[in-house]
Amino acid sequence: MSHVSVRGLWKEYPGQVVLERVDLEIPSGEFCAMVGPSGCGKTTFLRMLLGQERPTRGGIFLDGRPLVAEPGPDRGVVFQRYSVFPHLTVLENVILGREFEGSRFLGKLFGARRRTAEEEAKGILAAVGLGDHLRKYPAELSGGMQQRLAIAQALILKPKILLLDEPFGALDAGTKAQMYELLLRLWSERKMTVFMVTHDLKEGFTLATRVLAFDRVRVDPTDPGAYGARITYDLLLTEKDAVQQRLAAAGARSRETEDRLGTLVATH
Amino acid sequence: MRRIINRRPGRGGIVFWGALPFLGAAALYAVASALRLAENPADKLLPPLSAMAAAVARIAFTPDPRTGDYLMWADTLASLHRLGLGLGVATAAALVIGIAMGLIPYVRAGLSPFVAILSMVPPMAVLPVLFIVFGLDELSKVVLIVVGVAPFLIRDLAMRTAELPAEQIIKAQTLGGSTWQIVLRVVLPQMLPRLVDAVRLSLGPAWLFLISAEAIAATEGLGYRIFLVRRYLAMDVILPYVAWITLLAFVSDYLLRLFNARCFPWLKAGKGSA
Numbered sequence: 072m073s074h075v076s077v078r079g080l081w082k083e084y085p086g087q088v089v090l091e092r093v094d095l096e097i098p099s100g101e102f103c104a105m106v107g108p109s110g111c112g113k114t115t116f117l118r119m120l121l122g123q124e125r126p127t128r129g130g131i132f133l134d135g136r137p138l139v140a141e142p143g144p145d146r147g148v149v150f151q152r153y154s155v156f157p158h159l160t161v162l163e164n165v166i167l168g169r170e171f172e173g174s175r176f177l178g179k180l181f182g183a184r185r186r187t188a189e190e191e192a193k194g195i196l197a198a199v200g201l202g203d204h205l206r207k208y209p210a211e212l213s214g215g216m217q218q219r220l221a222i223a224q225a226l227i228l229k230p231k232i233l234l235l236d237e238p239f240g241a242l243d244a245g246t247k248a249q250m251y252e253l254l255l256r257l258w259s260e261r262k263m264t265v266f267m268v269t270h271d272l273k274e275g276f277t278l279a280t281r282v283l284a285f286d287r288v289r290v291d292p293t294d295p296g297a298y299g300a301r302i303t304y305d306l307l308l309t310e311k312d313a314v315q316q317r318l319a320a321a322g323a324r325s326r327e328t329e330d331r332l333g334t335l336v337a338t339h
Numbered sequence: 340m341r342r343i344i345n346r347r348p349g350r351g352g353i354v355f356w357g358a359l360p361f362l363g364a365a366a367l368y369a370v371a372s373a374l375r376l377a378e379n380p381a382d383k384l385l386p387p388l389s390a391m392a393a394a395v396a397r398i399a400f401t402p403d404p405r406t407g408d409y410l411m412w413a414d415t416l417a418s419l420h421r422l423g424l425g426l427g428v429a430t431a432a433a434l435v436i437g438i439a440m441g442l443i444p445y446v447r448a449g450l451s452p453f454v455a456i457l458s459m460v461p462p463m464a465v466l467p468v469l470f471i472v473f474g475l476d477e478l479s480k481v482v483l484i485v486v487g488v489a490p491f492l493i494r495d496l497a498m499r500t501a502e503l504p505a506e507q508i509i510k511a512q513t514l515g516g517s518t519w520q521i522v523l524r525v526v527l528p529q530m531l532p533r534l535v536d537a538v539r540l541s542l543g544p545a546w547l548f549l550i551s552a553e554a555i556a557a558t559e560g561l562g563y564r565i566f567l568v569r570r571y572l573a574m575d576v577i578l579p580y581v582a583w584i585t586l587l588a589f590v591s592d593y594l595l596r597l598f599n600a601r602c603f604p605w606l607k608a609g610k611g612s613a
């Protein structure tokens with residue numbers, strides 16, 4: 072189980088309030104898309120969920136207990152960039168999680184246990200469409216392929232919470248569709264809670280069960296850092312299937328939804 | 340006519356232009372030497388190639404009448420032994436301290452001011468101290484190399500480690516890695532080739548410290564020999580020794596470069612012509 076509660080959360084950097092008064096209850100298994108203008112604090116919020124940064128005030132609770140203030144294997148992550156290890160091949164990148172788990176001292180598996188891990192990794196890599204590139208180094212992959220590798224790498228340990236920071240920004244439409252399918256399948260199979268930052272509203276509506284819009288409510292023209300962003304819009308897509316069908320059926324309609332949300336984000 | 344910045348030599352051209360300065364220097368020496376010898380056949384300053392060859396034959400291929408050693412080889416062995424020991428200790432220290440400083444905030448807080456100050460102490464200025472503390476034999480020479488080279492290696496490696504994208508370290512933690520596992524599987528493999536490069540850069544200073552220490556107190560070694568025969572103006576020995584030291588330094592640099600290319604194939608990956 073992984074019920075996430077965010078209570079009275081503030082985040083300030085010196086001379087700048089990034090987030091203010093964020094309150095959220097995310098039930099286990101929710102797929103949250105987070106949207107908002109660039110620089111409004113989406114990545115910062117993700118970092119706090121990850122345990123990489125601490126809130127200035129307030130707190131984040133996982134199943135009622137304060138979040139461990141350190142990244143761990145219960146929370147997988149795909150960053151905007153630099154998410155894979157340049158010195159390991161595609162296959163080695165993916166089995167690393169299993170190696171950490173299975174070999175406390177060396178962090179490296181050998182023999183039969185390694186082959187088991189490799190088989191598992193090959194399965195995941197085939198699913199993200201990297202089955203033919205097992206021996207390549209990340210530098211030999213395109214940006215989109217590296218991003219898919221990062222997703223495969225994060226999935227091998229079956230985290231309860233998956234944090235994604237614009238994971239599909241660099242992908243073409245076809246690959247995106249494949250990745251959506253993969254992600255939705257894994258999400259429903261594994262009952263993960265997913266937090267995904269995206270700039271693509273349609274993507275958010277296609278995938279998520281809940282869309283969170285971040286934006287600044289108040290702006291002080293003389294001191295741009297005085298006020299932070301809040302969650303200005305929290306849309307629960309309970310009738311997910313219906314919404315998805317609507318999206319698929321009528322591109323025009325989906326654009327309408329986008330526009331509507333866009334105006335809401337802008338006017339708030 | 341294309342701009343000169345766009346015109347590139349071909350394969351043969353590279354060899355030719357590369358060889359030109361060497362040939363030029365050799366020709367210049369031969370002419371200068373011949374001129375001086377024509378004036379004064381007993382001149383010792385610029386001995387002809389034949390004299391140098393004879394000197395090398397004497398010190399490298401005939402046993403010394405007093406000790407029975409082949410002097411040049413004994414000198415080489417002694418010097419390389421000191422150099423290897425000094426660089427080895429410095430490298431090991433850099434690996435441990437440098438990575439710890441780059442990765443662990445408490446170690447960085449504790450050590451970085453100290454190492455920063457230490458690296459500013461001129462090693463040659465503490466040489467007398469080393470002679471007093473460690474005596475005039477092997478140890479003080481090895482320690483001089485360590486003192487001279489280690490702070491640079493440590494600081495370089497600490498900076499490189501700290502430059503690793505934070506995302507990588509975070510990512511490794513979300514994959515369940517402990518500090519030790521992260522050092523072993525993520526940091527160390529990426530730092531080794533950088534350490535090797537840093538060692539390559541410090542070969543020059545290491546030789547400098549070695550030869551200085553040998554010049555002052557030693558009974559054998561390449562630096563010792565050069566400074567010994569200086570008293571007799573034996574340029575026919577000194578010049579081949581200098582060439583030999585240069586060659587040794589060049590070969591060790593080349594071998595380290597080869598080591599990096601062989602052992603870390605990912606360095607070259609994605610850089611075009613692999």
Ligand SMILES: Nc1ncnc2c1ncn2[C@@H]1O[C@H](COP(=O)(O)OP(=O)(O)OP(=O)(O)O)[C@@H](O)[C@H]1O
Binds near residue numbers: 087111112113114
């Ligand atoms: N380490 C830091 N120190 C100081 N300020 C920071 C730091 N990290 C982020 N910020 C500031 O916090 C704000 C939010 O940054 P964040 O990276 O969370 O934005 P974002 O919503 O992810 O934007 P984008 O959509 O462009 O990725 C920015 O104004 C940025 O300047």
Ligand SMILES: [Mg+2]
Binds near residue numbers: 113115151
């Ligand atoms: Mg961001």
